Each structure stands twice: as structure tokens, then as C-alpha cells.
Amino acid sequence: MTDLLTLEGVCAGYGEASVLDNVSFSMAGGDSIALLGRNGVGKSTLMRTLMGLTRHRAGVIRFNGADITALATHKRAHAGLGWVPQERAMFPSLTVEEHLTTVARPGPWDLGAVYEVFPRLKERRVNMGNQLSGGEQQMLAIARALMTNPRLLLLDEPMEGLAPIIIQELAQVVRDLIRDRGLSVIVVEQHARLALSMTAHAIVLDRGRIVHQSASAELLEDHEKLSRLVAVAA
Numbered sequence: 157m158t159d160l161l162t163l164e165g166v167c168a169g170y171g172e173a174s175v176l177d178n179v180s181f182s183m184a185g186g187d188s189i190a191l192l193g194r195n196g197v198g199k200s201t202l203m204r205t206l207m208g209l210t211r212h213r214a215g216v217i218r219f220n221g222a223d224i225t226a227l228a229t230h231k232r233a234h235a236g237l238g239w240v241p242q243e244r245a246m247f248p249s250l251t252v253e254e255h256l257t258t259v260a261r262p263g264p265w266d267l268g269a270v271y272e273v274f275p276r277l278k279e280r281r282v283n284m285g286n287q288l289s290g291g292e293q294q295m296l297a298i299a300r301a302l303m304t305n306p307r308l309l310l311l312d313e314p315m316e317g318l319a320p321i322i323i324q325e326l327a328q329v330v331r332d333l334i335r336d337r338g339l340s341v342i343v344v345e346q347h348a349r350l351a352l353s354m355t356a357h358a359i360v361l362d363r364g365r366i367v368h369q370s371a372s373a374e375l376l377e378d379h380e381k382l383s384r385l386v387a388v389a390a
């Protein structure tokens with residue numbers, strides 16, 4: 157079976173600065189990966205590199221059978237990479253529903269399907285982007301990515317700044333997307349245990365290199381290794 161995503165020896169950074177150092181891994185369709193590591197080790201840079209937003213220095217990225225290493229960002233989105241950036245990026249002048257319909261592409265994820273997953277967004281569908289709570293904005297950011305009918309969803313710190321009860325709610329949504337809907341997901345998350353509880357596989361970065369790969373459950377059970385690799389507090 158062809159892997160959905162393969163990275164071979166990827167080196168990338170910003171300007172003259174190198175961040176990612178020889179990153180190689182692959183994931184099958186339907187797989188889910190928690191991308192973990194301490195602050196500043198390159199997790200967001202890896203997500204941005206998948207979207208073509210960093211300076212590529214070496215290596216190859218294959219997605220869905222095609223070499224996308226040199227592809228422009230919008231073409232990667234068209235190829236099926238659904239990116240939910242850390243900064244959410246809502247438009248104050250668009251309603252919730254307009255955010256969703258403007259990016260819609262054909263596939264199983266349409267307004268009805270997305271509102272089924274996020275009933276709160278249906279209730280708020282005529283509200284403007286700047287009238288939403290942080291949790292609702294994050295739901296909208298994920299819903300917007302789903303409307304593009306991605307083959308792979310990239311979530312960059314989706315729980316950042318949210319109240320604990322909203323974090324639990326969103327985590328359950330992501331679990332359902334992975335387990336019940338078979339969505340392929342890579343999630344960057346500071347809440348390491350939560351991310352491991354949502355995913356099948358774990359990758360840990362340190363200073364731009366992969367220093368650990370295993371099943372998420374295995375890392376979740378190894379408290380000593382988890383705290384050494386990720387410095388978890390929760």
C-alpha cells in the first residue's frame with residue numbers, strides 16, 4: 157500500500173537559519189500522529205514545511221503518491237492537505253457560515269456534516285468571526301479545514317489558550333474524527349498526554365530532529381520517557 161505521506165531527509169528553516177534536520181517518517185492513510193517536543197524544537201516548522209511555508213534545503217516530501225516538495229502552498233491545499241494554523245485566522249467581517257462555504261470543495265464534508273460534528277457552529281452560523289469565543293473559533297478553524305475535504309488534517313496546537321472543559325470537548329471531537337471517520341491527522345500539542353490519547357502514533361522532535369517514534373499508547377505508559385522527552389506537566 158502506498159503511504160499517504162512520506163518525508164525523506166527533510167531539512168528546512170527560515171532564511172539562513174536551519175530548523176529541521178534530516179527529518180524522515182511516513183504515515184499511512186487513516187493514521188494519526190501526535191507531534192510532540194519541548195518549546196522551540198521545530199514542531200510548527202514541520203507543519204509549515206508540509207504546507208510549503210518554510211525555506212526548503214534538502215529532502216523529499218511525497219503526499220498521496222506525488223512529489224510535492226516544490227509545490228506552492230495553495231496547490232498543496234488542493235492536493236488534500238488541510239492546515240489548521242496555530243493562529244486560527246478568522247475574518248471579522250465573515251459569518252461562521254461564510255467562513256465555511258467560501259472554502260468548500262466537493263466531498264463528504266459539507267455544511268450538514270460539519271454542523272453535525274459542531275452543533276455550536278450551527279447555532280452561531282450568522283455570527284461574525286470576531287463574535288466567537290476562543291473555543292468556537294477553534295471549532296470553526298477545524299470545521300473550515302474539513303470543508304476542504306482534506307486527505308490529511310494538520311492541527312497546530314488546537315487546544316492553546318482554551319478552557320479545560322472546551323479542551324476535553326475538542327479532544328473528543330478529534331478522537332471521533334480519527335476513530336469513527338477514519339480521518340488522517342497530525343496534531344502538534346503542548347498537552348502531550350491528551351495528544352497521545354487522541355492518536356495512534358507519536359513522533360518526538362528535539363532541536364529539529366526526530367528523537368523518538370512509537371505507538372502513542374506505548375509512550376503514554378512510559379512516564380519516565382515521556383517526561384524526559386517532552387517535560388510533561390499534565
Ligand SMILES: Nc1ncnc2c1ncn2[C@@H]1O[C@H](COP(=O)(O)OP(=O)(O)OP(=O)(O)O)[C@@H](O)[C@H]1O
Nearest residue numbers: 170173175193194195196197198199200201202346
Ligand atoms: N518565522 C520564523 N523566522 C525565523 N525563525 C523562526 C520562525 N518561526 C520559528 N522560528 C524559529 O524556529 C525554531 C523552531 O520554532 P517552532 O515554532 O517550529 O517550534 P515549536 O516546536 O513549534 O515550538 P512551540 O511549541 O513553542 O510553538 C525556533 O528556534 C524559532 O525561534
